Amino acid sequence: MTQEKFKVVDVANEKSSDVVWHQASVSHAQREVANGHAPAVLWFTGLSGSGKSTVANAVDKMLHDLGCKTYVLDGDNVRHGLNGDLGFSDADRVENIRRIGEVSKLFVDAGLLVSTAFISPFVEDRESVRALLNDSQYSNSQHSNSQFIEVYIDTPIEVCEQRDPKGLYKKARAGEIKNFTGIDSAYELPTSPEVHVKTAVQSIEECALQVIDYLKVSGYIKV
Numbered sequence: 764m765t766q767e768k769f770k771v772v773d774v775a776n777e778k779s780s781d782v783v784w785h786q787a788s789v790s791h792a793q794r795e796v797a798n799g800h801a802p803a804v805l806w807f808t809g810l811s812g813s814g815k816s817t818v819a820n821a822v823d824k825m826l827h828d829l830g831c832k833t834y835v836l837d838g839d840n841v842r843h844g845l846n847g848d849l850g851f852s853d854a855d856r857v858e859n860i861r862r863i864g865e866v867s868k869l870f871v872d873a874g875l876l877v878s879t880a881f882i883s884p885f886v887e888d889r890e891s892v893r894a895l896l897n898d899s900q901y902s903n904s905q906h907s908n909s910q911f912i913e914v915y916i917d918t919p920i921e922v923c924e925q926r927d928p929k930g931l932y933k934k935a936r937a938g939e940i941k942n943f944t945g946i947d948s949a950y951e952l953p954t955s956p957e958v959h960v961k962t963a964v965q966s967i968e969e970c971a972l973q974v975i976d977y978l979k980v981s982g983y984i985k986v
């Protein structure tokens with residue numbers, strides 16, 4: 764192979780270094796004023812069946828009714844589209860969360876309060892998303908609040924398994940699904956979540972109101 768051919772191959776595989784960040788013409792401050800609230804991602808994490816989607820959607824409805832700009836990114840839905848090429852190996856879960864983190868960042872950049880409902884089983888990946896959202900180079904908040912709010916949906920696996928809303932625990936116990944979180948795949952507990960709810964002892968409304976309360980007390984929303 765000639766030197767020239769090596770060069771062509773290298774250039775084709777090289778990640779572009781000629782990309783610069785383009786400043787938007789609508790500022791983040793203008794978006795916050797227009798929306799009447801600060802942007803952030805509410806990152807719901809917990810076992811399958813713990814109540815992530817249920818509580819995230821309850822919070823979303825409450826915020827929407829308060830006039831906030833919101834959106835929910837849900838594990839099942841995103842895995843049908845953007846992340847349809849990913850499975851449930853550790854490596855695929857890492858990539859799943861990395862992409863969701865990037866998507867969340869865009870929604871937050873657009874000024875929204877975005878709720879995400881992914882198992883997101885690994886501490887390192889959740890902390891990477893936190894760091895991404897709070898990267899000062901591109902940070903879009905007008906105040907000192909973090910743009911990443913971890914909401915731990917803490918539900919004992921026995922309760923999740925009893926709920927089994929999709930019948931997946933039954934399949935996992937029967938060996939029909941491999942690498943199932945909490946059975947033969949790990950879930951690493953959040954160490955210091957901003958919000959910690961226990962759906963086995965709190966109602967859906969109580970859990971959602973606890974999240975709304977956090978947003979009020981911390982100054983994200985002013986109602």
Ligand SMILES: Nc1ncnc2c1ncn2[C@@H]1O[C@H](COP(=O)(O)OS(=O)(=O)O)[C@@H](OP(=O)(O)O)[C@H]1O
Pocket residue numbers: 810811812815816838839842851855856857859860880881882883884929931940941942943944948
């Ligand atoms: N092996 C295995 N382990 C866990 N979950 C499984 C698995 N296979 C399918 N499902 C279904 O996929 C949903 C979890 O997807 P996530 O994108 O949230 O997972 S992860 O964050 O990448 O770990 C999860 O949704 P939730 O029940 O809403 O959590 C399940 O419905």
Ligand SMILES: Nc1ncnc2c1ncn2[C@@H]1O[C@H](COP(=O)(O)OP(=O)(O)O)[C@@H](O)[C@H]1O
Pocket residue numbers: 809810811812813814815816817818880926928961962963965966967970
């Ligand atoms: N306090 C509660 N909070 C959230 N979900 C609850 C609660 N009590 C019972 N559930 C039920 O538990 C199930 C949780 O399912 P889901 O929200 O899809 O969980 P996940 O998204 O974590 O997989 C739903 O059927 C919901 O109605």
